[in-house]
Amino acid sequence: MTLSVPTPSGVLHGIALFNWDGANWQPSGLAAPSVATPTGVLEGVAGFTWNGTAWAPTGVPVPSVATPSGILDGAAIFSWNGAAWAPTGVPVPSVATPSGVLRGMAAFSWDGANWQPAGQAGPDIPTPYGVLRGVAPYTWNGSAWAPGSAVAQDVVVSTTGPVSVTGTTSETNLASLRIPANSMGRNGVIEVRGLWSFTNSSNNKVINVRFGASPGVAGALVSPNTAVSTTATAQSFVAVRNNNATNAQVAFGANQLTPFGSIAGANLPNVIDTTADSFININGTLALATETLTLQRATAVVFYAP
């Protein structure tokens, strides 16, 4: 038995999704006037995107694409399903939403004031980063559950091969690892691991780490000058911690070859603004210019904490 429903555009024999046309509720596809598009006349309503030369109904300009889950007539985000690249959401069951059944997944974006599913309405969900309209993965940010895409992840910055100093007795920068602005938060920590090799002799080879607003031999020491001599290799560790402010840091005052333990000295303070880019500057100084000090590799890991 077919249900007959009177509508502003005629009797609907069946069931359809309705849209508000500005004056009345109309069955989707019947309410809207014919619209000329670069790909033909559109009888209904569709999302439009810029195809590079004109505004066109989403998906229409894209050729059919064979996928493991069938022919895709349009555009989709692809992901690895464990065996092949497939359109995202294909294996996902239908999900009821306030704006209809979502068959798959939708992209969400920040509209400047709220989280919005692309082209759809959703329920309002207050989050630490504003109102989320729709669904997003959540991650614990240290003090609250927040949409995952708004939560900073740990950042890893590394050297790209060995760097040596020789021929000079001046303090020389061997690596400057850029710490992206706002990647620490007010209570985050930067951990720096270094692997070194050097001339095995009685002459001092001095290594240090500075934290500064600019790269090079810049910034205050976050690990004191540490001399090595009659050994051949070393491994070092330094932690720089924000001290409940984005522009106040503290570091352990022991040398970077003995990073854990206790000392009589005070912690090392610093006042770098981490809401802007900052730099871990790893430097070396030779006592004898003809010798060599090599930073084999260094990695800085930034753990975000609000």
Add this chain to the structure above:
Amino acid sequence: MSIVIATAGPVTLTGIVAETNMVSLRIPGGTIGRNGLVELRTLWSMTNSANAKTMWTRYSATPGSTTAGQFNAQNVFTTVATAQGLSMLGGNNSTSSQVEYYTNASGFTGPYGASGANIGTFSLDTTADTYVCINGQIAAAGEMLTLQHAALVIFPVP
């Protein structure tokens, strides 16, 4: 973003005196990158006696290896009950070249400091799966060596 690969409960070695694989932690191919860093943290317990209990960690293209190059120098313990270790290696601007701090003196209990030993090197292809093989050896078969927990943390860097 880091990747963590851990054991799923304690593993105990007893009844055999040969070096024996206790756990192999798989590093998925392509996760390290050319300049990434791999850290291994282990926690052990053992029979507190005068007999040697030896821990080996090896980095291998196959799981279960008792012959591949060592991730760090082996540690030998006798009259202690527990131990904790940290060791690391990193890509040397290549997916087929790795370097590590290798100290004979302290193995995984002295991950930081200076040593007379050379930098340790590997030439494994990290675009394919690789394995950190954690092995144990007991001098007296009636004693026990337990790997309570092990975790690999991979910090990928392209």
